[in-house]
Amino acid sequence: MKKLNLKLVVCIAVFSAVSMTACRPKNVGSAVSGDAAKKTYVAPGKYDEFYNFVSGGFSGQMSVYGLPSARLLRVIPVFSVDPEKGWGYSEETKPMLNTSHGFVPWDDLHHVELSQTNGEINGKWVFGNANNTPRLARIDLRTFRTAEIIELPNSAGNHSSPFGTENSEYIVAGTRFSVPADNANGDVAISSYKQNFKGHISFVSINPENGGMNIAFQIKTPGVNFDLARCGRAKSHGWFFFSCYNTEQANTLLEVNASQKDKDFIMAVNWKKAEEYLKAGKGTKVPVKYAHNVYSDETHTATSTIKTEVTVLDASVLKDICYFIPCPKSPHGCDVDPTGEFIVGSGKLAALIPVFSFDKIQKAIADKSYDGEFEGIPVIKYESALYGEVKKPGLGPLHTEFDGKGNAYTSFFVSSEVVKWNIKDLKVVDRVPTFYSVGHLCVPGGNTRKPNPKYLIAYNKITKDRYLPTGPELAQSAQLYDISGEKMQLILDFPTIGEPHYAQALSADLITKNQVKIFKIEDNKHPYATKGEGESKVVRQGNKVHVYMTSVRSHFAPDNIEGVKMGDEVYFHVTNLEQDWDVPHGFAVKGANNAELLIMPGETQTLKWVPEKVGMFPMYCTDFCSALHQEMQGYVRVSPAGSNVPLTFHVGKTASAPEAAK
Amino acid sequence: MRKLLIIISMGAISAFFAGCNSNSGGESTAETTTETPQATTTENGNPSYDPNRGEGKFTKVELGATLDAAMATEGEKVSNVKCSSCHKLTDEKLVGPGWKGVTTRRTPEWIMNFITNTDAMLDKDPAAQAQLEICLVRMPNQSLTNDDARHLLEFMRKNDGVK
Numbered sequence: 138m139k140k141l142n143l144k145l146v147v148c149i150a151v152f153s154a155v156s157m158t159a160c161r162p163k164n165v166g167s168a169v170s171g172d173a174a175k176k177t178y179v180a181p182g183k184y185d186e187f188y189n190f191v192s193g194g195f196s197g198q199m200s201v202y203g204l205p206s207a208r209l210l211r212v213i214p215v216f217s218v219d220p221e222k223g224w225g226y227s228e229e230t231k232p233m234l235n236t237s238h239g240f241v242p243w244d245d246l247h248h249v250e251l252s253q254t255n256g257e258i259n260g261k262w263v264f265g266n267a268n269n270t271p272r273l274a275r276i277d278l279r280t281f282r283t284a285e286i287i288e289l290p291n292s293a294g295n296h297s298s299p300f301g302t303e304n305s306e307y308i309v310a311g312t313r314f315s316v317p318a319d320n321a322n323g324d325v326a327i328s329s330y331k332q333n334f335k336g337h338i339s340f341v342s343i344n345p346e347n348g349g350m351n352i353a354f355q356i357k358t359p360g361v362n363f364d365l366a367r368c369g370r371a372k373s374h375g376w377f378f379f380s381c382y383n384t385e386q387a388n389t390l391l392e393v394n395a396s397q398k399d400k401d402f403i404m405a406v407n408w409k410k411a412e413e414y415l416k417a418g419k420g421t422k423v424p425v426k427y428a429h430n431v432y433s434d435e436t437h438t439a440t441s442t443i444k445t446e447v448t449v450l451d452a453s454v455l456k457d458i459c460y461f462i463p464c465p466k467s468p469h470g471c472d473v474d475p476t477g478e479f480i481v482g483s484g485k486l487a488a489l490i491p492v493f494s495f496d497k498i499q500k501a502i503a504d505k506s507y508d509g510e511f512e513g514i515p516v517i518k519y520e521s522a523l524y525g526e527v528k529k530p531g532l533g534p535l536h537t538e539f540d541g542k543g544n545a546y547t548s549f550f551v552s553s554e555v556v557k558w559n560i561k562d563l564k565v566v567d568r569v570p571t572f573y574s575v576g577h578l579c580v581p582g583g584n585t586r587k588p589n590p591k592y593l594i595a596y597n598k599i600t601k602d603r604y605l606p607t608g609p610e611l612a613q614s615a616q617l618y619d620i621s622g623e624k625m626q627l628i629l630d631f632p633t634i635g636e637p638h639y640a641q642a643l644s645a646d647l648i649t650k651n652q653v654k655i656f657k658i659e660d661n662k663h664p665y666a667t668k669g670e671g672e673s674k675v676v677r678q679g680n681k682v683h684v685y686m687t688s689v690r691s692h693f694a695p696d697n698i699e700g701v702k703m704g705d706e707v708y709f710h711v712t713n714l715e716q717d718w719d720v721p722h723g724f725a726v727k728g729a730n731n732a733e734l735l736i737m738p739g740e741t742q743t744l745k746w747v748p749e750k751v752g753m754f755p756m757y758c759t760d761f762c763s764a765l766h767q768e769m770q771g772y773v774r775v776s777p778a779g780s781n782v783p784l785t786f787h788v789g790k791t792a793s794a795p796e797a798a799k
Numbered sequence: 800m801r802k803l804l805i806i807i808s809m810g811a812i813s814a815f816f817a818g819c820n821s822n823s824g825g826e827s828t829a830e831t832t833t834e835t836p837q838a839t840t841t842e843n844g845n846p847s848y849d850p851n852r853g854e855g856k857f858t859k860v861e862l863g864a865t866l867d868a869a870m871a872t873e874g875e876k877v878s879n880v881k882c883s884s885c886h887k888l889t890d891e892k893l894v895g896p897g898w899k900g901v902t903t904r905r906t907p908e909w910i911m912n913f914i915t916n917t918d919a920m921l922d923k924d925p926a927a928q929a930q931l932e933i934c935l936v937r938m939p940n941q942s943l944t945n946d947d948a949r950h951l952l953e954f955m956r957k958n959d960g961v962k
Contacts, residue, residue, distance in 0.1 A: 716942035
């Protein structure tokens, strides 16, 4: 790598006076060969081979791209409100963003994890984490909608999450910021970090039938910063590995103070053992407060429940559930190969990649080959756990994915490249540049027992000079590489939303066959559903006005409403009567301090509207639905408080009706 | 825009099927022609299309001499949820045509095929296309079951005075 840089410097020195472009070996021309377009072209009407689920970073959402075309197929709202879909604006979806801190309209979605069976992706669910106000979300891949969100107590900065076991028994969530536990006094001096701050790792169980999430237990650990995680698989099933930094336990200027030690840790967790302790009643029930939000496809409504207890296992007391393995230096990525034998630790400040052996870790534990303890947790000797080191691979190793053919692909943030190396002999096989500062990588199934190694996608932090400029900020950049041959080949750049962190991909056929196309109107159990235009009505309850409204191409019923008064809260419960795929209807009202609704076929959604002026308020359908879409509209008349305009509503009546004259 | 794409793609699909039918020659054509000798050629040149039966899964619908009141009641329930937003029971057009007299104008097979296989029929049936030119809204697929369709037919018969 240094040689390469040196060449570059020499090249620039010699040629810069002559031509800038001539001495940029990393430009498009030299990096992309002629058949790249052919490899990524998916003809109109043809489908992509893979779905790529990409975290939306600070957008709080998850995006779905087709591969290899990189067409954006969908943005799934998860942790942030989304006016396009009414997510967090409709009465039914507001509870999904409820937390113990109340309604939180934004979060930071870092990683994605597809559900697995026997170490292979099963296409049922994809999970996402909220980093800021710690939460986990489950997205149902039949509907591409967020079906469940659970908050995580005793945590702050839910970064090493949502990583799952090979049958999705658990999705884990490790705290990035260690903090005083929720039931402890948090009003302490920050400088008392070592005494008062603790780490908590949550194990959230997943119901194999319906995906239902439940915090099965938490493990209390010393106060460090947990970064990423990977489950064991195959032979190491039953174990989980977490990278952590700041074993210095510093609380200020961490960029210096958390880089003091030569080695931090990877924490190995024997979760099967933890389960035994849990069953044996060794856990402590701790009072906490967290929200658990579930969306029903029958009532089309979310419910938010506040839960008040979690069971905590103390790793410093229950000695054989957690072990620390020294790892140079400020480890970030922590990745397990498809056989489950090799654990790759990537110290983001290290100039080598340590590869640990599961067998050697087991032997070290059996032999008690320890280097003492760290706050009550045994520290395994580095050499006793180490399989070997990849020497001089590049600068700033972060994340590793696997191809199932004995190769590993590691991203290098500082030297902006992907390096392919052989897991057995730890020799570098190939390297390609990225543009620029790559973070995570994705190989379809690259974290499973059976990767599907056709493509590798790099998710980059910096985009400068790759696309047309758009002011100070540029779209985040992802890059697609063909890895089917010996050499990696860059074949496409594509922009993404937010800052993409991790992503996962799977074969499209695992998902397409299970798609929900409509919600059956017969199965609609929404309490305010209107099943048929004949049932549409407007009901006053005190100052609340409930509009039971239907939508069908191309009208609402009712489409004329009078008798609404200032001070009323109006609830439009709109049922989409269509039973045809891809025919949502929208609903918007002038001046509403809210968003629109976007209602799927057979679904009911509710918009709350509090009129703030007397007058005439048009409403209309926002999603083009037919040749007469523009005619899909209506009026709501708002009268002063105390006015005697009777509550009336209708559809299809002409203007000659006597009460209309008033 | 989205709907326009669907219209175009449905057109392409029906053209494709038309090609298949003419190529495969005998079997599908023979089946329909034996039952309905009036089979004729449509504007888009499909020789196997039978404008009396329409196209869909229903080839022969047995009707009782008198009304099946229970079926008609079920049909009315389906109509209230899925049909009455757009169709009146009189001969007045709302979004779609009024239902009055439909069972005398169309065969039972045509009606049940149309309401369960709407997109395909709108693409090739001359009578359906003529109606679309008047209404300008393609009837949505309402995902009716076979029973729903049969019950609706009975409700339409009731509406047309069958006792």
